Amino acid sequence: MPSPDLCIIGGAGHVGLPLALAFCSRGLTVGIVDRNEDALAAISRGEMPFMEIHGEEFLADALEKKQLIFTSDASIVKETPIVIVVVGTPIDEYLNPEIRLMEDCLKELVPFMHDGQLLVLRSTVYPGISEWTQKFFKKNNLGVEVAFCPERIAQGYALREVFQLPQIVSAFSDEGRKRASDLFKKLTDEIVEVEPMEAELAKLFTNSWRYLMFAAANQFYMIANDLGLDFSRIHHAITHDYDRASDLPRPGFAAGPCLFKDTMQLAAFNKNNFALGQAAMSINEGLVYYLISRLKAKHDLSTKKVGILGMAFKAESDDPRASLSYKLKKQLSFVCEEVLTTDHYVKTDDDLVPLEQVLEKCEIIIVGVPHKAYRDLELEGKIVVDVWNVFGKGTVV
Numbered sequence: 001m002p003s004p005d006l007c008i009i010g011g012a013g014h015v016g017l018p019l020a021l022a023f024c025s026r027g028l029t030v031g032i033v034d035r036n037e038d039a040l041a042a043i044s045r046g047e048m049p050f051m052e053i054h055g056e057e058f059l060a061d062a063l064e065k066k067q068l069i070f071t072s073d074a075s076i077v078k079e080t081p082i083v084i085v086v087v088g089t090p091i092d093e094y095l096n097p098e099i100r101l102m103e104d105c106l107k108e109l110v111p112f113m114h115d116g117q118l119l120v121l122r123s124t125v126y127p128g129i130s131e132w133t134q135k136f137f138k139k140n141n142l143g144v145e146v147a148f149c150p151e152r153i154a155q156g157y158a159l160r161e162v163f164q165l166p167q168i169v170s171a172f173s174d175e176g177r178k179r180a181s182d183l184f185k186k187l188t189d190e191i192v193e194v195e196p197m198e199a200e201l202a203k204l205f206t207n208s209w210r211y212l213m214f215a216a217a218n219q220f221y222m223i224a225n226d227l228g229l230d231f232s233r234i235h236h237a238i239t240h241d242y243d244r245a246s247d248l249p250r251p252g253f254a255a256g257p258c259l260f261k262d263t264m265q266l267a268a269f270n271k272n273n274f275a276l277g278q279a280a281m282s283i284n285e286g287l288v289y290y291l292i293s294r295l296k297a298k299h300d301l302s303t304k305k306v307g308i309l310g311m312a313f314k315a316e317s318d319d320p321r322a323s324l325s326y327k328l329k330k331q332l333s334f335v336c337e338e339v340l341t342t343d344h345y346v347k348t349d350d351d352l353v354p355l356e357q358v359l360e361k362c363e364i365i366i367v368g369v370p371h372k373a374y375r376d377l378e379l380e381g382k383i384v385v386d387v388w389n390v391f392g393k394g395t396v397v
């Protein structure tokens with residue numbers, strides 16, 4: 001096997017794997033470096049470990065052309081001129097960024113890095129991590145160019161979007177910026193060059209902005225619903241042929257592994273002074289409590305079985321990470337006779353039951369996530385909570 005053109009640390013993950021496949025499709029050989037040996041084994045057999053549109057075709061092509069190398073051993077970075085790091089950057093249970101995970105990852109790489117390499121941070125990082133990384137290599141007497149080039153794809157759609165979106169590129173020298181730009185020009189024509197701190201904030205502002213938009217929709221929904229009004233009708237009135245408001249999202253659970261944690265990263269960075277972000281968190285997370293309180297006001301939940309349709313964090317996804325359906329399940333389990341959960345795609349939760357069982361046993365049905373598979377269900381006689389208006393019968397709870 002030849003040396004890889006680049007290595008991706010965290011290459012079996014939701015961002016790393018599509019990125020690896022995208023580079024393979026441009027003729028590069030990629031080393032996928034990941035701790036998750038099960039995922040590495042599955043990918044090397046041609047199985048995508050998660051849903052990704054066109055993932056299987058890209059993977060089959062890369063395997064056939066022998067463009068992928070799989071390993072959990074970081075020493076492979078010795079053999080490559082470019083290392084991309086895209087490991088997870090979560091927050092802890094107290095909403096503080098877990099910076100140490102990134103630091104530990106970089107410490108693991110250091111013994112195998114050498115002068116002249118380009119290290120690209122692709123994870124969404126706490127502001128300042130890029131500079132810390134650059135100083136860290138210098139302290140270790142390594143002439144490594146550090147770049148920060150944030151990923152902006154929507155999960156599941158990476159293999160379309162990574163070729164369409166402008167790539168934000170930042171680095172600490174002209175040489176680093178040029179090398180990172182040349183790398184991402186293999187994927188897309190348009191490069192936006194900024195300074196590292198600008199790029200770090202651009203990514204956090206983008207995700208926080210999206211989270212704020214969802215919060216606005218959710219708060220409008222709750223105001224309308226308290227008046228007994230169907231917000232889906234108001235949403236239509238606002239957005240129909242009216243460009244200035246056409247991007248108002250529909251209400252629903254704003255969840256997943258990025259928006260909440262990146263809004264909280266920004267709040268932590270700004271010394272907990274991010275009133276809009278913190279309000280958005282209360283509203284988006286609070287939608288769960290709001291729906292339960294509305295149900296409680298109308299029904300004796302202690303005698304009711306409740307079913308949740310959809311446990312992934314968003315529609316047409318198999319990823320349950322940070323899904324609000326789980327918060328809903330937990331809160332309901334304190335007040336209902338029984339809570340049953342189902343999902344059309346999620347495979348990693350042993351508590352899920354078939355859809356038919358949920359429909360047969362439960363008097364109350366709550367749409368957790370609007371998978372297309374639920375659109376044509378017959379729910380006559382059920383109490384339905386459908387904030388997303390999947391069934392087209394309105395959103396009033």
Ligand SMILES: NC(=O)c1ccc[n+]([C@@H]2O[C@H](COP(=O)([O-])OP(=O)(O)OC[C@H]3O[C@@H](n4cnc5c(N)ncnc54)[C@H](O)[C@@H]3O)[C@@H](O)[C@H]2O)c1
Pocket residue numbers: 009010011012013014015016033034035036039086087088089104105108122123124125151152153154155156257258
């Ligand atoms: N998921 C998205 O849609 C998305 C979009 C844009 C940006 N991001 C950002 O990208 C980063 C990665 O997110 P993700 O969703 O791909 O996470 P993920 O958990 O799916 O993938 C991370 C991978 O890194 C591996 N890993 C962790 N530490 C490692 C180490 N020290 N050495 C080798 N492998 C290691 C894990 O096994 C995992 O496979 C995060 O910073 C996230 O905020 C995610």
